[in-house]
Amino acid sequence: MTQTAASVQDMAHHLHPFSDNKQLKESGVRVIEKADGIYIYDNQGNKIIDGMAGLWCVNIGYGRKELGDIAKNQMDELAYYNTFFKTSHPAVINLSAKLAEVAPAGFNHVFYTGSGSESVDSMMRMVRHYWASVGKPSKTILIGRWNGYHGSTIGGASMGGMKGMHAQGGLPIPGIEHIEQPWYYGLHNEGETPEEFGLRAANWLEERIIEVGADNVAAFVGEPIQGAGGVIIPPSTYWPRIQEICQKYNILLVADEVICGFGRTGSWFGHETLGFKPDIFTTAKGLSSGYLPIGAVFVGDKVVEGILQGGEFNHGFTYAGHPVSAAVALKNVQILQDEKIIQNVHDVTGPYMQQKWREMLAQFKYVDDVRGVGLIQGFTLVKNKATREMFPNEGETGTALRDIFFRNNLIMRACGDHIVASPPLTITKEEIDLMLATAEKCIQEFEANMDAKLGA
Numbered sequence: 001m002t003q004t005a006a007s008v009q010d011m012a013h014h015l016h017p018f019s020d021n022k023q024l025k026e027s028g029v030r031v032i033e034k035a036d037g038i039y040i041y042d043n044q045g046n047k048i049i050d051g052m053a054g055l056w057c058v059n060i061g062y063g064r065k066e067l068g069d070i071a072k073n074q075m076d077e078l079a080y081y082n083t084f085f086k087t088s089h090p091a092v093i094n095l096s097a098k099l100a101e102v103a104p105a106g107f108n109h110v111f112y113t114g115s116g117s118e119s120v121d122s123m124m125r126m127v128r129h130y131w132a133s134v135g136k137p138s139k140t141i142l143i144g145r146w147n148g149y150h151g152s153t154i155g156g157a158s159m160g161g162m163k164g165m166h167a168q169g170g171l172p173i174p175g176i177e178h179i180e181q182p183w184y185y186g187l188h189n190e191g192e193t194p195e196e197f198g199l200r201a202a203n204w205l206e207e208r209i210i211e212v213g214a215d216n217v218a219a220f221v222g223e224p225i226q227g228a229g230g231v232i233i234p235p236s237t238y239w240p241r242i243q244e245i246c247q248k249y250n251i252l253l254v255a256d257e258v259i260c261g262f263g264r265t266g267s268w269f270g271h272e273t274l275g276f277k278p279d280i281f282t283t284a285k286g287l288s289s290g291y292l293p294i295g296a297v298f299v300g301d302k303v304v305e306g307i308l309q310g311g312e313f314n315h316g317f318t319y320a321g322h323p324v325s326a327a328v329a330l331k332n333v334q335i336l337q338d339e340k341i342i343q344n345v346h347d348v349t350g351p352y353m354q355q356k357w358r359e360m361l362a363q364f365k366y367v368d369d370v371r372g373v374g375l376i377q378g379f380t381l382v383k384n385k386a387t388r389e390m391f392p393n394e395g396e397t398g399t400a401l402r403d404i405f406f407r408n409n410l411i412m413r414a415c416g417d418h419i420v421a422s423p424p425l426t427i428t429k430e431e432i433d434l435m436l437a438t439a440e441k442c443i444q445e446f447e448a449n450m451d452a453k454l455g456a
């Protein structure tokens with residue numbers, strides 16, 4: 001890719017996240033200047049379909065000017081004040097009431113952060129504070145899943161199960177355990193039904209609890225659907241069994257809703273779609289549709305009651321409940337509500353997109369395990385569908401296809417050799433057709449390249 005002047009300047013001063021910055025200096029970057037609806041526009045005049053809604057976050061779509069108006073008005077009124085030391089402000093008071101309104105029953109309090117990672121870290125500290133407050137201080141261990149993703153702070157990266165992240169910086173921190181993920185396609189036994197596998201996968205939690213001792217376990221933490229792990233959707237029996245186990249051993253159940261929250265799966269929150277009720281859930285991304293940074297931990301009544309007994313909770317951030325972020329988040333949630341965007345995902349565009357992906361992908365020999373719920377979509381690139389043999393050098397093949405999408409002005413995400421899509425929730429059926437027509441052309445090119453490479 002020929003580097004634009006802006007790219008050269010970027011490369012001179014900017015270290016990018018989750019990137020090999022040496023390689024990036026050679027390849028350069030695509031400079032995105034504008035966005036509208038499901039489209040982003042780079043500085044070379046390309047109109048690009050953003051099949052990832054930024055980073056799974058621009059739920060209401062780009063270009064909603066009313067959020068900028070709200071931000072300016074709030075900025076002019078009160079650009080910043082904190083919520084420490086017995087103070088609050090109208091923006092965060094109004095947002096909190098709205099979040100209690102859209103949350104499931106039993107969730108009437110939120111704790112604010114600046115990101116999903118900070119929401120996860122806050123949850124981790126809150127959970128341990130809860131058990132200490134109710135007289136069980138030995139309950140400190142948090143259990144997550146391998147290939148789960150919970151952010152990039154030391155707490156969030158430890159809670160997550162990405163081994164490449166653990167290898168950088170001596171993670172995980174003590175007190176974190178991981179069990180295997182409920183990945184039916186890759187981990188089921190011959191002849192085992194999804195329902196049977198879902199129970200077996202959930203029971204890995206009970207086995208671990210017994211190993212470490214229930215009196216030492218504080219919580220189980222999981223994404224309703226693993227996002228960055230490649231859209232891993234557990235069988236229907238998984239989460240209800242997890243819920244039973246947590247109740248049996250008196251362990252808090254935490255849902256990480258940073259991706260699944262605010263409509264992605266066709267309900268306000270993913271745990272409503274997947275059929276379980278957590279004690280706490282973490283959010284960010286769709287809370288503001290990425291227009292401004294903000295995160296929120298939704299704390300269930302039982303946990304609130306416990307931590308109210310615990311005196312001061314020594315934790316919080318300068319930007320917690322930031323007035324401009326809170327005002328924009330409130331408008332974002334109102335738009336989701338007023339325009340019935342989540343209902344439309346559930347009733348119309350979610351089922352439509354799922355059907356169209358299945359129909360379109362059926363033609364391909366290296367594509368298997370097509371899956372999705374609402375407007376979160378995944379499929380896996382495999383060398384041999386009959387034997388479920390994966391490609392070597394995990395991620396190399398996924399990246400090759402992602403680069404073809406990128407060259408064809410379509411943003412999709414490769415999570416290893418899983419290909420995922422997570423478009424803005426405002427995507428229309430016509431735009432879904434366009435996204436899939438582009439994707440089809442790219443996958444055809446990918447398959448021709450792979451056949452040539454394998455001499456098929």
Ligand SMILES: Cc1ncc(COP(=O)(O)O)c(CNc2cccc(C(=O)O)c2)c1O
Pocket residue numbers: 055115116117118120149150151152156223227228256257258259284285413
């Ligand atoms: C479930 C979950 N929990 C926590 C975080 C951390 O949120 P922040 O990034 O705001 O600290 C996430 C974030 N998820 C995320 C973030 C950046 C990139 C990608 C990707 O899939 O490429 C995914 C997430 O998906």
